[in-house]
Amino acid sequence: MSGLRHDPNIADPDGFYQELIDAVQRLSSDDALAFSARLNLLLANHVGDRTVVREAIAAARQGLVDQQGLENKS
């Protein structure tokens, strides 16, 4: 296993994208956030390979910057 795949790997990409959006688009922002967190955890466990997951985390983080005043939990 060598690193995170960047080439297309999903059959029927349009169908996949629709499924994803259908699952999340009628949720409140809070629930959508919860959904994303759950999905991340499920998929990360499925991948398992720490190198791949680490590369995916880095790729997802690209272009995003730390906020100064973090939103505190309620």
Add this chain to the structure above:
Amino acid sequence: MGTYAYPSYPYRAPDVVGAEAPRASVVIVGGGQVGLTMALDLAQRGTACVVLDEDNTVSDGSRAICQAKRSLEIWDRLGVAAPMMQKGVTWNEGHVFYRDEQLYAFNMQENPHSPFPAFINIQQYYVEQFLVERAQQEALIDLRWCHRVAGMTSNATGASLHVETPDGSYTQPCDWLIAADGVRSTIRGQMGLSFTGQVFEDHFLIADIVMQREGPAIRRFYFDPPWGPEASALMHRQSDNVWRLDFQLGWDVDREEELRDENVFARIRRMIGPDTPFELEWKSLYTFQCRSIERYRHDRVLFVGDAAHQVSPFGARGGNGGVQDADNLAWKLALVVDGSADPALLDTYDAERRFAADENILNSTRATDFITPKTRVSEVYRNAVLDLARDHAFARTLVNSGRLSVPAHLTSSPLNGVDELQGPVGPGSPVPALPVDGASSASARHLIGLVGQGFVLLVFGNQPEALRVDGRIPVEVLCEGRDFSDPSGEIAAAFGATDGGAILIRPDQHVMASWKVPTAADLSAALATVSGERA
């Protein structure tokens, strides 16, 4: 009136007032769990010490209640585990709940042969009482109650303490100073050492209650409990029908208000239900930090326990880590004091126990980040883990209600020698409690009971060479078949030992090196790294 009557230990006026007392070899500041363990370990190795304590009784309140197997093994070596086992409540299992259901259970006992459980719960005052009672029988321990250290100086040859007593003050010089004076260490403050780390913005309320309640002794941890507004709660059974309840209150709380009896009682009632009678024995509102000083050895001053490092309570790594500090330091200091080893050996205490403290702080910080998420998004992820844990086994491994104290595996220690056997238990790991037959001492039914005085070489099968060592530090050779037997073969398997194999064990019951077929020169070289002699 509580369940425990605090003892008053005899105060003795100092022999000299306003002057200098005779120089002591070793002074331990702090007669708590860690300082007393240190004193007993030194005494067992023939080294005298003075223990200075600012009051004349034991821990105020139950405080550190979870004593881990490794601490019990160390106290067994010091002859004080039996009363603790008798008084303590044995437990091996933790159950984790989320809202109104149990997510999973875990069992901490990984060795079915061990004479000790994964943990006992016992109020810290009992632990200290048993240690004091043992220390009072030791001629080599000079216990001085109500002798408070108010100031100190130190240099390359020792330290000098300004000690205050009800009858006046005196100066106590010493060659070696052990700071075991806790999280608010006077010695650390006097030396101006910075104690830095992470502060957690959350309040926790401890309530110890006395109640009659049946059921197994297990650790119960509740995330978002259904009965109340607390973010989490923890429940532990202790001795004398005392139960530890620990509530997570959040950051924005009115401390005085939270500590009012009626508010504490309301929380307890919501948790235990309306019918069970109880009495409140002790309450304490706390916040916590994870922090450490940078070095644990400063020439002739050595820091142990909370004086050196502080962790969150989730994981029981504070008190248990401190006991392992004492276990690690005592044999080294004894060798240095009697001239068998160069003082440089004490730098390995710093290296090994800072490694262990880093591990404890890392585990404790991660648990705290899970229990007390710092931002809304981290809380969303935490709750996602808890939500998934019901139906998905993998998520249970991410649930962190505290990674409980396990012995440090000193795998990167500068003392570690070669690891030719490459067994599961290698250099830096503590010796497991595996059964032995025909041991020379009737009490030693486990391998770990055969080691722990000096250095021991365990040898298996035929040795082509007589393993004599001529250095300053003696080694006891124990041959399988002659001095102990390994009926199930589990000991050989644990070390990966084949015919001719040998394992060198340190006085603190940790493996130091292993050889396929050692020579006397191999052994001498390994011991020279301890003594500082040229091999």
